[in-house]
Amino acid sequence: MTEKQGGLRGWAAGRKGNLSRLRFTSLRLRLVVVFGLVALTAAVSASGIAYWLNREAVLTRAQDAVLRDFRQEMQNRAGALPEHPTQDQLQRAAGQMAASSQRFSVLLVAQDTGGKTVYGNSGGINGFALEDVPKTLRTAVNRQQKVTDANKEPYHLYWQRVVEHGTPYLVAGTQVIGGGPTGYMAKSLEPEAKDLNSLAWSLGIATGLALIGAALLAQAAATTVLKPVHRLGVAARRLGEGRLDTRLRVSGTDELADLSRTFNNAAEALEKRVAEMAARDDASRRFVADMSHELRTPLTAITAVTEVLEEELEAESGSMDPMIEPAVRLVVSETRRLNDLVENLMEVTRFDAGTARLVLDDVDLADQITACIDARAWLDAVDLDAERGIHARIDPRRLDVILANLIGNALKHGGSPVRVSVRVSDAQDADVVIQVRDHGPGIPEDVLPHVFDRFYKASASRPRSEGSGLGLSIAMENAHIHGGEITAANSPDGGAVFTLRLPRDGSRLTEEPDEGERNGDGGAGNPGETGGSGSSGKEGS
Known part of the structure; x- marks a missing residue:
């Protein structure tokens, strides 16, 4: 049975290759057919006219001689x-x-x-x-x-x-x-008929030879025309694959040479434009990274001051003037928002620069989700449906970032209770699926395609709403670096459903990082800070 299936697959592959070659030579075939039809029409027309003229000449000459002799004999x-x-x-x-x-x-x-x-x-x-x-x-x-x-x-x-x-x-x-x-x-008139038959055969043979000559000429012309077209197609594919230095060799002054020159000019302009865009993109990333690093030093001092002010607000002595208490609370809140924004910008910069790395570990998903919820005091608002014993080799910190953003977003915009469920996706146990569902109004259909876009907020009238608009995009980037995906949809029973799908073993996606990368890649802050940054992706829904 296996050999038969292998033979069928080989036959199908051969058929596919033949069809591919047929499609590749279809223009060549059309050129040969057109040349052949033109040559056949011209040869048949010329042969028909020549045969008709010779036939009339032969018959008229024989007829005139016979009638002239007959008339003379009748007279004599x-x-x-x-x-x-x-x-x-x-x-x-x-x-x-x-x-x-x-x-x-x-x-x-x-x-x-x-x-x-x-x-x-x-x-x-x-x-x-x-x-x-x-x-x-x-x-x-x-x-x-x-x-x-x-x-x-x-x-x-x-x-x-x-x-x-x-x-x-x-x-x-x-x-x-x-x-x-x-x-x-x-x-x-049989001798004349034989002569005319011989003439017809000669003209037929000449027509056949003309058709063969036309086919050979069409083949040569097709090769001459299609070879530059084929080179142009190969160059266009290479250009589409990102090899922007691809150029064509230009020879001659005909239309195909003009086409090759036009392609080279377009490729050169595209290469320059992409280089300029890449340079601007690099400059933008460096600016964001530098800005984020520069802001961390004053933010550290400001955060320390706001912590002291917050402690005074919480003190029972009531030593703070009630007139400035609202201003102090606003400063504390905005400082936290600014700190979360800087941390998120630094994380986004790592993803854009390609420096984000996985630090893999074997974790129990139920324990990991419980730790994420407990660190943010969400135990009363989240219903967890996860069996212990479902292990996965993933980056615990990045999974915490994903969960904090998805659950925090659901709590803010969907409302309690938020249900988190974990299951294995298929019989091979290759993937795990984590679903976060809320019981809110759901996500508008026009917002669904954009929930993972950076800085996207559903309501343009609330640009100052809490959150940076980066939470869900960072969650998606962390899923992608694991080789996974996050999808957003509305449940038929009401509420929004975010589905995270991750491979259970991410070892094939990364090499084991060195010790410096283990200690230095901490862009999202500690678990207590991440939840705040994850509540903006569904803003206004």
Whole structure:
């Protein structure tokens, strides 16, 4: 069974390759077919015209010679007979007429002195007979014409081409002017037909050779035209793959050379534009990183002061002036927001610069989620549905960032209870799925595609709302670095559902970092700080 399936797969792969080659050469085939059709049409037309002209020339030349000889014999031989000849006289005259240079058969018809119709045949009893003459021709020969200035003779010579048993004949007839026998002549045109058949075969062979020559010429032309097109296609694919230094060799001054030059100019302009954009992007990332680092020093001092002020607010002595208490609380709140924003900006900068690394560890997902919820005092507001014993090799700190953002976002915008569930996705136990569901109004359909965008807030009228707008985007980046994904949707029963899918073993995604990376990559702060930054992605929903 395995060998049969392997054979079927091989056959399917071969068929796919053949179809691919057929598609690749379709333009070549079309060029060959078009060239062939044009050559065939031209050759057939030329051969047909040549055959028709030669046929008319051959038949007319033979016909004129025979009719001229027949007319001369009728004047010399038949005209010398008496008005009412005997059958012997007709027979002898017909034989003499048939012995002319054209070698045609002769039939003479007349009436003897007793009014009886007599016949003279050059071929004897089984020779040319009156029944062999078409009736229309006999009628025309016996019809007397009115003599006028334009028509000097009452009778004329008429002829007709007929085919008997596959052999073409020229049949003619006329009467002796002034009284005498009526003569008919039959001349075989078989030699001329053979010559015309030979001509037709020659023209057919010439047409075939012209068609083959046209196909070869079309093949050569197609190769000449399609080779630069193929090179252009390969260069375009390389350019699409990001190899912006791709250029075409330009030779000649034709349209294909102009196309190659245009491609090179476009590629050069694109390379410069991308380089400029990359430089600006690098400068922007450096600016954000430098700004974030520069802000951390004054923020540390400001945070220390605000902590002291907060302790005084919480003190029971009530030593703080009630008039400045609201201002102090505002300063404490805004300082925390600014600290979270700086930490998030530093984390985003790491992702953009590609310096973010995984520090993997084997964790029990139920314990990890419980620790995240407990650190933020969310135990009463979150319903956890996770069995212990589901282990995964992931980065615990980054998973904490993801969970803090998703759960904090659900609590802020969806409302309690928030349900967190964990399950294994398939029979191979390759992935784990963590769902965070709230019981709020859900996410508007026009907001769903943008919930993971940076700095996106659903309500433009609340730009100063709590949160930076980076929480969900940072959660998505942390999922991506694990090789996972986060999706957002609305539950049919109401509320929003965020689904996190992660591979259970992320070892294949990263090399084990050194000790410096283990201690230095801490962009999201401690778990207690992360929850605050994760409550902005669903702002206004």
